[in-house]
Amino acid sequence: MEFQQMKEQFLALLQEQTLIYATISQPRQKSNELKRIKLKPIQLKGVYTIQIEYQYERILKHENVKLDAFAHHFDLLLEQFRQIHAQFTDQSIQIQLSKKNKVLWKSDKTQQQKQVNLSHNRKKQYLLDDATAYPFLIRLGVQTEDGKVKKQKYDKFKQINRFVEFIDDSLAHLPEDRQIRILDFGSGKSYLTFALYHYLKIEKGLDIRVTGLDLKKEVIEECNRIAQDLQYDDLQFLVGDINDYNEETSVDMVVTLHACDVATDMALARAVKWGAKVILSVPCCQHELNRQLNAPELDIMTQHGLIRERFAALATDSIRAQLLTLVGYETQILEFIDMENTPKNILIRAYFTGKKATQEERIKYDSFIALLNVNPFLQNELKNFM
Incomplete structure (x- = not known):
């Protein structure tokens, strides 16, 4: 032809x-x-x-x-x-x-004639189907006993599915010849930790071991009870701080969700030091740069407290992404869930490639830091890797 x-x-x-x-x-x-x-x-x-x-x-x-x-x-x-x-x-x-x-x-x-759907707003096809009963979602109160998503929990259901999409995208970067080690810092009520475990272990049949870490003892105890009830034998929750967790020497995936301010940076630094192949981080409460920011060229923006706060938060995540790039990661900043559901909607996704940073990437970073006149916590934590 x-x-x-x-x-x-x-x-x-x-x-x-x-x-x-x-x-x-x-x-x-x-x-x-x-x-x-x-x-x-x-x-x-x-x-x-x-x-x-x-x-x-x-x-x-x-x-x-x-x-x-x-x-x-x-x-x-x-x-x-x-x-x-x-x-x-x-x-x-x-x-x-x-x-x-x-x-x-x-x-x-085609053996059987297919139908065309011209609807502009087609029903979203989720990796976790909203017509299927999942024991962990029922136990966490997202679904009813017969598997229907509760109306007041539908935003949470969408958030869980969005997170599972990120997990699914990361599969190619995880090892295939041994058990996959995953850590979740600041796991909280652990909706996403349970979703991660279910998707990788139950849906995909992978050999994984997952640990969730949080400071709230009562929350950790409840999460462990749920894991035991669901017979999630390779999922455990521990009370502890990111800085005090020294049980690992090598980790494949690090997840950090809504860890406040530099706690996110601590988790990112730990992930790099462990050689994590995949990092998924949803930052929260970025105050560090707001306190340090001293850029007269940006006064037209930063003279307004609200604008200064938002700019500092965006600058913080941009710096985090660039630092991960400088130490050998392919890094993206993505929308986690719709802004209408929460303003904390940025996710930093990083896959380790070992690719050496270019001189241009280093110059861009140094120029940006010089403009803001800041000394980021994560930069100091990763200086031996750069």
């Missing part, structure tokens, strides 16, 4: 309005920040429309395009990508393009 013929045939199929979804992938240039495209049909104000989801390394963007205007967008996408997988109601199609645009077109007829 010729390249032009392929385009015409694919666009003709779209005109039939039988598309269910499509994925366009395999960037022609490895340096392309745009990693893949997803297409799905929706109906906006009664008009059949193709929603284009642009998946970058760190963010998603969406664009809605009317069917008669899609051909131009399709041309631009084919300039950047070499593979298309599309599911229609009656067939699935796989298209592979060579560097010189030679076309391999493979089509498989």
